[in-house]
Amino acid sequence: MTGYTVEELMAAVIAREVRDGETVAVGTLAPVPAAGVLLAHVSHAPRARVIILNHPDYWPFFGGSKEFYDFAQRGGLDLFFLSGAQIDRAGNLNLIAVGDPARPTVRLPGGAGAAMLYYLPRRVIVFRAEHSPRVFVERVDVTTAPGAGPPDVVRPGGPWKAVTPLCVFRFDRARAQLVVEALQPGVTREELQRQTGFPLEWAPDVTTVPPPTADELRLLRTRVRAAVARAYPRFAATAFAA
Amino acid sequence: MPVPGHVGSDYTRLRPEFRVIENPYAPGQRVLLVPAIRCDVALVHAVVAAPDGTCLLDPMEDDALLAQASTVVLVSAERVVDRDAVLRAGPGTLLSGVHVTAVVEAPRGAHPTLVRGVYDLDARHLAEYVAAARDEEAFRAYLARYVFGPKDHAAYLELVG
Numbered sequence: 001m002t003g004y005t006v007e008e009l010m011a012a013v014i015a016r017e018v019r020d021g022e023t024v025a026v027g028t029l030a031p032v033p034a035a036g037v038l039l040a041h042v043s044h045a046p047r048a049r050v051i052i053l054n055h056p057d058y059w060p061f062f063g064g065s066k067e068f069y070d071f072a073q074r075g076g077l078d079l080f081f082l083s084g085a086q087i088d089r090a091g092n093l094n095l096i097a098v099g100d101p102a103r104p105t106v107r108l109p110g111g112a113g114a115a116m117l118y119y120l121p122r123r124v125i126v127f128r129a130e131h132s133p134r135v136f137v138e139r140v141d142v143t144t145a146p147g148a149g150p151p152d153v154v155r156p157g158g159p160w161k162a163v164t165p166l167c168v169f170r171f172d173r174a175r176a177q178l179v180v181e182a183l184q185p186g187v188t189r190e191e192l193q194r195q196t197g198f199p200l201e202w203a204p205d206v207t208t209v210p211p212p213t214a215d216e217l218r219l220l221r222t223r224v225r226a227a228v229a230r231a232y233p234r235f236a237a238t239a240f241a242a
Numbered sequence: 243m244p245v246p247g248h249v250g251s252d253y254t255r256l257r258p259e260f261r262v263i264e265n266p267y268a269p270g271q272r273v274l275l276v277p278a279i280r281c282d283v284a285l286v287h288a289v290v291a292a293p294d295g296t297c298l299l300d301p302m303e304d305d306a307l308l309a310q311a312s313t314v315v316l317v318s319a320e321r322v323v324d325r326d327a328v329l330r331a332g333p334g335t336l337l338s339g340v341h342v343t344a345v346v347e348a349p350r351g352a353h354p355t356l357v358r359g360v361y362d363l364d365a366r367h368l369a370e371y372v373a374a375a376r377d378e379e380a381f382r383a384y385l386a387r388y389v390f391g392p393k394d395h396a397a398y399l400e401l402v403g
Contacts, residue, residue: 052276053302064305064307115248116247119248121246149249153247
């Protein structure tokens, strides 16, 4: 027993990445980042501008998601979150299909704005609640959003970290490579390697993530849970302990 | 239309109409172009609409953009009111009647999805739809019961409760 849920742990890790005063946006189907950003907002980042798609209290636009995409293209976002059905060692994301896209094993929902939103915010954190060899693969079947781009393409930002229940990767932009920065509490290097479909690269100073503090858990289970419920009622009902 | 930052994905392989060109405003840089989508018909559900087509739309959705990209635009609305009442009804996204072909009043016309601030989504009905969509025969039965069965919108609303 750890005394907190996986969602609470990931939300706390994400919250610690949010800097006060930043403009931070959370896209669709992203309740864990929403909880993390809201936790930061009610603790160390009260002056962050928080944008949460489909949240009635955190959607500042009147012109649909078009206005949001235009805002992102203009460089308005400091921090954003993306996920992938497959994520590979080079930080490539697949949201299109598992297998050959012409005859897919699984047809995925598609990338929406992912291929543009992976590079325009200054930092993008990849999140995934399942850390397994079928998710963290050597090479994605289809590249929806590449981790790194050719040098003659303007990319003001890009992938920054990847947060899972087992570890935190940082993204080495120069080498286009996910590098293990920290293990989640109680996770061993052997277990992490077993659950990852490519040979791991370790930072020289790999640490263990500090578990959620009592303050973080209290805020998550009260104010954050209530706020998240306005966009993700089912998540709010199941993802928080106590 | 240019999409900044986006070169190196598989989209250019999967979608041959997507082109990569040298950015004419920044020599030496490449940029992805995608063609605009033109729709023949768009169906849009509004909170309120006026007979001239002016309507108030959900500010989180892209219905106004969809309408502007389409040749024929059919607007259903929770209520049809006069134009001044539409302009006063905010907050929301206003769509000019210039883009609209026809307007019809359809209360609860977004069912089983929602109109924010008016009614919530019907989670039980959506669960029934999701279950039916897993199976060809069940899906045909769903269509027969809810789409082709009811003789009009009022009969549909009575059926779904």
